[in-house]
Amino acid sequence: MPKKQNCFAYKKNGCKALRVKECEGCICPFFKTKGEYKRGKKEVKKRINSYDEPERSYLIDAYYGGKLKV
Ligand code: SF4
Structure with missing residues (x-):
């Protein structure tokens, strides 16, 4: 556990x-776990990077306050 x-x-x-x-x-x-968190964040970045601008910027602004570096 x-x-x-x-x-x-x-x-x-x-x-x-x-x-x-x-x-x-x-x-x-x-x-x-820290490992699960890191893997999840990596997947999120990969997914966001699959979008073109301006969708990418929209997602980063809407869900990460513009602070996610991809
Ligand atoms: S997210 Fe917060 S409340 Fe939930 S297990 Fe982790 S430290 Fe505890």
Whole structure:
């Protein structure tokens, strides 16, 4: 069973991804290991890069506040 400390979002003071009082650990539907998080982000970048401009810029602005580097 995965430990909450293995979640990509778990830091010393709790979860950095969600507004929760306490980390729910392995029952949390957003639990991902650091490896899963990195692979997922890589897939997202690959998918976004498959679009032409201006769709690519639209997606980056709409879902990542313009801050995703692809
Ligand atoms: S398991 Fe859920 S609540 Fe805990 S750190 Fe990960 S995302 Fe946050």
